[in-house]
Amino acid sequence: MLGNTYRDQNCSIAAALELVGERWTLLILREVFLGTRRFDEFQRNLGIARNVLQSRLERLVEEGVLRRERYHERPERFEYRLTRKGVDLWPVLVSLMKWGDKYSAPNGAPVIMRHIGCGGEIDDRRICAACGKHLEANESMPELGPGALAAV
């Protein structure tokens, strides 16, 4: 969380950054969009310190971006799922990804998002380049791109 000055700005960008501008938070959300749900999976995929991960997840739950759901009783174990408010951050992730693809991916995009319906590539307005449909998060699927293959 930034200082008071920052919070007091009457600005929706500042308000959004209050939450998602915290380090790691958008990468945690990226993981959730890719299907990660459990603490140990986040920890392994992100290589993030456990205490930092714990505090970020708690904050996201408090803010209503993620919800905790019990999947095991004894011992109690929870997984994290996106709420509607969380799903609505998909455009933020797509716009960051597209900018990173353009300026920080010398071997090409590591991930290509495709429209599940027709397989077309999803552009930076979240429109299918093949069929023109305006897409929602649940209509997209990630695929390894040239940048991922180059790294291997």
Add this chain to the structure above:
Amino acid sequence: MLGNTYRDQNCSIAAALELVGERWTLLILREVFLGTRRFDEFQRNLGIARNVLQSRLERLVEEGVLRRERYHERPERFEYRLTRKGVDLWPVLVSLMKWGDKYSAPNGAPVIMRHIGCGGEIDDRRICAACGKHLEANESMPELGPGALAAV
């Protein structure tokens, strides 16, 4: 800048956050999009510490998101302008703004972005709701929204 683990991720979102995930950076860019160009204006509009502002601006220039242009010779004074790489961050700002409008603006959006050409409202895909044009940053203009008026 986050730790190495974060940098080593082969992910365009992580790469983008390496730069714009720094505190204040996206708010500095918001200011530039609104026409702010000079150090003292950034400082006044953002209420940010001068040393932090200085280091964020320097980083943005190093990374090619902003360029410095001299507007006064003695003493030398510079202003900051967006490069193409900087302008290409417009979608990130729009997506953050729209999410903040939806979830953190109880009195309505503080700012409404309009298509200069026809005055239509710009949606979260950066499409004009009135004429349907797919818009670029230089085709948009900000207008005070209900949230701004409520605050006054």
